[in-house]
Amino acid sequence: MSVVIERPGRPASLQEQDPELAAVLDAERQRRATQIDLLAGENFTSTAVRDILAGPFADKYAEGYPGRRHHTGCAHADAAERLAVDRAKALFGAEHANVQPYSGTSAVLAAYAALLRPGDTVLAMSLAHGGHLTHGSGANFSGRWFNFTGYGVRERDGMIDLDQVRDLARAVRPKAIMAGAISYPRAIDWAAFRAIADEVGAYLIADAAQTIGLVAGGVLASPVPHADVVCGVTHKLLGGPRGGLLLCTAELAGRVDRGVFPFTQGGPAVNQVAAKALVLGLAATPAFGTYTRQTVANAKVLAEALEAEGLRPLTGGTDTHLVTADARAVRLAEGVGLTGRAVEQRCEAVGLLLGKCAVPFDDVPPSAASGVRLGTACVTTQGMRGKEMTELATLVGRAIRVPDDARGEASGQRKAVAREVLALARRFPVDDEPAAPS
Numbered sequence: 001m002s003v004v005i006e007r008p009g010r011p012a013s014l015q016e017q018d019p020e021l022a023a024v025l026d027a028e029r030q031r032r033a034t035q036i037d038l039l040a041g042e043n044f045t046s047t048a049v050r051d052i053l054a055g056p057f058a059d060k061y062a063e064g065y066p067g068r069r070h071h072t073g074c075a076h077a078d079a080a081e082r083l084a085v086d087r088a089k090a091l092f093g094a095e096h097a098n099v100q101p102y103s104g105t106s107a108v109l110a111a112y113a114a115l116l117r118p119g120d121t122v123l124a125m126s127l128a129h130g131g132h133l134t135h136g137s138g139a140n141f142s143g144r145w146f147n148f149t150g151y152g153v154r155e156r157d158g159m160i161d162l163d164q165v166r167d168l169a170r171a172v173r174p175k176a177i178m179a180g181a182i183s184y185p186r187a188i189d190w191a192a193f194r195a196i197a198d199e200v201g202a203y204l205i206a207d208a209a210q211t212i213g214l215v216a217g218g219v220l221a222s223p224v225p226h227a228d229v230v231c232g233v234t235h236k237l238l239g240g241p242r243g244g245l246l247l248c249t250a251e252l253a254g255r256v257d258r259g260v261f262p263f264t265q266g267g268p269a270v271n272q273v274a275a276k277a278l279v280l281g282l283a284a285t286p287a288f289g290t291y292t293r294q295t296v297a298n299a300k301v302l303a304e305a306l307e308a309e310g311l312r313p314l315t316g317g318t319d320t321h322l323v324t325a326d327a328r329a330v331r332l333a334e335g336v337g338l339t340g341r342a343v344e345q346r347c348e349a350v351g352l353l354l355g356k357c358a359v360p361f362d363d364v365p366p367s368a369a370s371g372v373r374l375g376t377a378c379v380t381t382q383g384m385r386g387k388e389m390t391e392l393a394t395l396v397g398r399a400i401r402v403p404d405d406a407r408g409e410a411s412g413q414r415k416a417v418a419r420e421v422l423a424l425a426r427r428f429p430v431d432d433e434p435a436a437p438s
Contacts (some may be wrong), residue, residue, distance in 0.1 A: 004030065005303065005323060014423060021165055034351060035351040036352055036353065036378075036392065037353045037378035038352060038354045038376070038380070038392070039355055040183070040210070040322050040373050040374060040375030041235075041236055042375070042378055043235060043236055043237065043238075043239045043377040044381045044382070045235075045275075046239065046431070047431070049239075049240055049241055049278060049279065051070070052275040052278060053241055053275055053351070057076075057080065062074045062078075062081075062267055062268060063266055063267035063268075064267075066079075066081050066082050070267075071267075079100060080274040080277055081100075081268070083281075084097075085276070087277060087281050087284070088245060090217065090284065091283055091284050092216065092230075093224055093225070095249050095250040096229070096248050096249065096252070097245065097246065097247050098245070098256055099193060099268075099273050099276050099277075099280075100265065100268040101246060103208040103243060103244050103267065104207075104232070104233040105133070105134055105244075106265060107209075107231040107232065107233070107244030108132075108205075108231045109134070109141065109264050109399050110244075110256065110263070110264050111205050112145075112176075112257075113259035114248075114259035115175070115176055115203045115252075115404060116159070116176060118145045119388050120147065121147045121173065121174045122146050122174050122178060123148075123149050123150075123151060123165070123174040123176075123177045124148055124149075124150060124170055124177070125179075125180070125181050125243065126150030126151065126152045127149070127150070128150075128152070128358050129151075129152035129181075130153070130183045130324075130357075130358075130360070131181055132181070132182040135148065135150075135207070136148030149174065151168055152164065152360060155360070155361050155375070157196045157315065157316070158316070158360065159315060160184070160188070160189075162193075165193070169199070175203065176204070176205055177202050177214055178205045178206075179193040179204065179207070180205075180209070180231075183207075183373050184322075185303075185314065185315055185318035185329065186315050186318070187221065188223070189219075189228065190222075190225075190226040193226065193227075194226040204227045204228050205227060205229050205231065206226070206229070207230055208230055208231065208232050208245075209231060209233045210236065210320070211238070211320055212230075212233065212236075213236055213239075213283070214237055214292050214321065216237075216238065216283040217293065218289050219292045219293055228248060229246060230246070230247040230248070231244065231245075231246060233245060234276045236377060237295065238279050238283055239279055239377075240273040240275055240278065241271075241279075242273045243273075243275075243276055245276070250435070285286070290357075293382040294380050295376050296319070296321060298376040298384065298385065298386065299318045299322065299375070300318060301386040301389040302323050302374065302389040303317050303325070305390045305392075306323065306325050306374075306397075307325075309393055309394065309397030309400075310345075310397065311325035311327055311329075311330065311396070311397075314326060314327055314360075314371065321380075322374070322375055323375070324357055324372070324373050324374075325372050326359050326371050326374055327400075328359070328362075329342050329420065330343075338368055339368040340355075340369035341356045342364065343372050343400050344372065347396055347399050351398045351421040352392070352395060352396060354373065354374045355373045356368070356371065356373070356374055357373055358371060376389070379428070382428040384428055386421060391424065395417060395420060399414070
């Protein structure tokens with residue numbers, strides 16, 4: 001007599017298998033459909049990207065590199081990774097590419113592992129002036145393992161102070177200089193950083209996680225000809241899966257690859273690598289160049305419109321998809337000023353997502369901050385243009401000024417702003433998401 005054993009976890013639907021989790025996913029779909037995403041680090045992936053992530057490669061273990069795996073059955077994983085590598089090299093004109101990093105932070109960690117030893121000195125952008133956690137935060141591996149010195153921006157205009165970078169490099173003689181930032185809206189002069197690095201005999205690492213998509217689209221100058229190692233991501237502007245990317249010279253290829261595997265990672269997420277291959281191919285098309293140009297054009301309009309609402313753009317504007325603005329000049333009816341955190345919370349209450357950020361030369365703690373950071377990748381993906389950027393800035397301005405009623409509940413004015421945000425979201429739905437509920 002044969003016994004049929006039902007395989008666990010294979011019911012007809014997620015709703016049958018795990019209704020509690022299914023409800024969470026449905027709620028997230030509705031959130032995406034009813035809010036407007038102005039977070040600088042986010043974008044919407046295509047159905048094709050999500051299909052690849054949920055495809056057969058999700059199950060494959062392929063520790064190692066193509067032709068040198070630690071597992072059998074990797075021929076097709078090899079083909080997917082080679083495709084991603086070849087497309088990355090062609091897109092960015094790089095001698096070598098590694099597409100295995102799980103994230104942008106993983107890519108930076110691998111770059112440090114390839115070039116540095118614990119205790120080495122690194123010169124990087126101060127976190128208070130726009131640097132990333134991996135640029136020396138004491139809460140991060142970078143600040144615990146290496147000796148960081150921070151450079152910053154000029155107080156008069158908010159631009160990177162290259163004279164300060166040069167003076168600090170001469171003083172501390174770093175093993176590496178990290179050029180790049182997370183909340184600096186201007187183009188970075190990679191050639192100037194290369195000259196400083198050469199003068200002091202340092203490696204130059206470019207953290208282009210925020211802007212690598214704009215480089216791919218031809219909007220910004222590439223760091224590849226100047227940096228020893230470039231760290232990037234395939235989400236954000238590239239619109240791909242969350243994951244990291246490394247570009248380097250042929251001379252450093254072996255060190256960079258070993259910095260990823262086996263030093264900092266195990267087997268790659270092959271489904272993620274395959275999805276990276278897709279977006280790296282699409283980024284070479286004229287349509288992607290058009291998209292990146294529109295993204296920057298939208299950011300420029302948004303910056304100007306936010307200034308009219310009292311949110312002063314840092315550096316006076318933007319060269320990228322990023323807008324950073326000082327919230328301190330905004331005053332409520334009762335004369336109280338606003339922090340970046342307050343702006344963030346008031347906007348989220350009406351369905352507008354943006355983030356707080358530090359304002360250089362300000363002593364407000366990071367948990368509150370004095371600035372806000374916005375990005376135009378998501379709204380551009382949805383098809384919004386300059387007219388909608390002005391509309392969004394007006395909605396932000398109204399959202400941060402409307403009062404609560406006497407009982408501390410949302411006022412009629414706030415509810416009115418929320419209805420207008422929802423109406424705008426309905427006009428520009430996220431592709432393949434359900435329509436916002438009535």
